Amino acid sequence: MPPFDIPEGDPFGPHNLPYGVFSAPGPDSARRVGVRLGDHVLDVGAAAYALGSPYAPLLARPSLNPLLAAGRTTWSDVRRALTAWVTVPSHRETIERHFHPLSSVTLHLPFEVADYVDFYASENHARNVGRIFRPDAADSLTPNWKHLPIGYHGRSGTVVVSGTDVVRPSGQRKAPADPEPVFGPSVRLDIEAEVGFVVGGPSERGKPVGLADFRDHVFGLCLLNDWSARDIQAWEYVPLGPFLGKSFATSVSAWITPLDALEEARVAPPERTHDLLPYLDDSQDEPGGYDLRISVAINGHVVSEPPFSTMYWTAAQQLAHMTVNGASLRTGDLYGSGTVSGPTERERGSLLELTWNGRDPLELPDGKRTFLEDGDVVTMSAWAPGPGGVRVGLGEVTGRVSG
Amino acid sequence: MPPFDIPEGDPFGPHNLPYGVFSAPGPDSARRVGVRLGDHVLDVGAAAYALGSPYAPLLARPSLNPLLAAGRTTWSDVRRALTAWVTVPSHRETIERHFHPLSSVTLHLPFEVADYVDFYASENHARNVGRIFRPDAADSLTPNWKHLPIGYHGRSGTVVVSGTDVVRPSGQRKAPADPEPVFGPSVRLDIEAEVGFVVGGPSERGKPVGLADFRDHVFGLCLLNDWSARDIQAWEYVPLGPFLGKSFATSVSAWITPLDALEEARVAPPERTHDLLPYLDDSQDEPGGYDLRISVAINGHVVSEPPFSTMYWTAAQQLAHMTVNGASLRTGDLYGSGTVSGPTERERGSLLELTWNGRDPLELPDGKRTFLEDGDVVTMSAWAPGPGGVRVGLGEVTGRVSG
Structure with missing residues (x-):
């Protein structure tokens, strides 16, 4: 009986349990926290009440924010409880009525975003951008790049x-040869394949968060598409x-994967070519990278497979840097890794790089692409190595360009 | 009897009525919306209930957000009601118990800030910065400056x-001659004297807000100090x-001055030297500038008097630009004008400009200043022309640098 009859090796099996917010069809359309299991969503607030769990008040909410704010110990405790609910046979009868087929529900933004920061942490991406826009520069990286994220x-x-849907933005653009800027819909609409990190526990203004405290503040991660109008x-x-x-x-x-589900995916970041200041020096720390295998498709056709393990700066370094000046964190802060680009052509995370600024169009089944056309659907998905060789699936991020 | 015995010409008289959020000493220390009158604060929620006003549920709140979200018609209606409360003698007995001396209350952040955007709209400031950092450039402005805010x-x-208090930030800095970046407390901590605009009414994603709709979305303004660590x-x-x-x-x-209190302060912006694209062209509109006379003091000593009327880009143009790509507005969005600098030396809104990047220290009674020292207290205040020649006072913004 679904959802318990999950095929062995399903990337959304009980080893994963990502969180989201959904509403179900029918008279009670309220938003509620859900956890994905296979192709079903468990209404964890309702399940918690049915099981008499002490976490019911934290989970029976319209957003993840209360859980995010509860802190690392609670995150781990709740995850342990959820794992028991979906794996211990005696809970089965109590909770099975609280599952909804994924195809029947509407997924919502799972948390209220406080501040959003975007980084620029892939050396391959930064070098590609440098080569495209500053072809005559001695170094494709700016002088600060290897010193700070x-x-x-x-x-x-x-x-x-x-x-x-993403509405194609209008704005000013001016090619170098144009005498004056012109206004209109962007003609160079692009994507950026990124990973987003979701902050749970806040921090005080004036108190930097060190590398070692990363896991106390970051709850989990998601896929992120940083749509970009290159001409604007x-x-x-x-x-x-x-x-x-x-x-x-x-x-x-729509799904936030808890870091606790990604222990087997931790990898060392690329070797550092420059000495780092102490607040960024992770050379003695546990591996700070994550081995996430991203796939980017346009209208169902895979155009790139950016490897997150190649990112130069880790999420822990980004958090340490973001707060080293005393800036505080709030529950719901989100930060993007920056475009993920691997060393090879098929691993680039933006059309800017994949088409080398439009010079080398991509050949798709439905025609050539330099930048996005109206109606294009961009979908990013990813997986990570999990326990016993089973994959951990990340929720996809998809969006259609509307004109 | 205070607060009704306000001296003729008081800049915080009944023609002003800025909004804030305060808490009073004593057993009920809850945050509540207040309106300033002279050197008193009226608890407008309590007054509204005492008078049986229909606005009581909107005003008896711990933040201005519900009022901000209510929209322009309600803003004007509430202001008319408040004006009657503090000027019609028959209300006096009912509301006078709801006044608190300003010196007895604690003032709080008056609204929950959604997105914060900062502009760069003073031509004098942009040219000064250009001259300081790019002394060899043919034009002290970047090519886009006169085309968009x-x-x-x-x-x-x-x-x-x-x-x-503002904690001096630490961070990386690297002078051109340094072989490597160094880490430590900023040694070039600066101020930027700005005006902040507070968005009330939200807008839909994908729907730009035109110049003519500025007043439907922007509720009021405040003074803003955009502290800046120049070396970082x-x-x-x-x-x-x-x-x-x-x-x-x-x-x-702490006080948000409603735009309705600043009708007499409206002035035409400086003459435009470049044709503007239609979405920014305000040449046929009512005056979009505001004549705000700002004063900047360090430890009580006035160092500059930046005139807001000299700003090249208006707040309406900034709003139109910020949304022209389809970006939506939320209640509580805040945007800063950018540093206000007038054409003369004593009108510059940052120490970077006032000391010409440290070359010409300011002589203060307590010694020379290039950038801020620990313990320095920076206070910005301002006033605008009001009805019948009476000034409209803006609430001051002050902060002490702690080491």
């Missing part, structure tokens, strides 16, 4: 859940950085 | 209310803009 704040109010961005971004070229939409997967 | 997102989680900023900001050099703290005044 470069980041900037984005718009948290336009973070949308997977499945939300190119004209606006000097000297204060990206603004309207990015702020129209950022899509995140 | 340059902006970027900042950290909303570290927006703090006036009176909050200089090393980090290429290519993605300011991050840790700004994100440690942004201070706002």
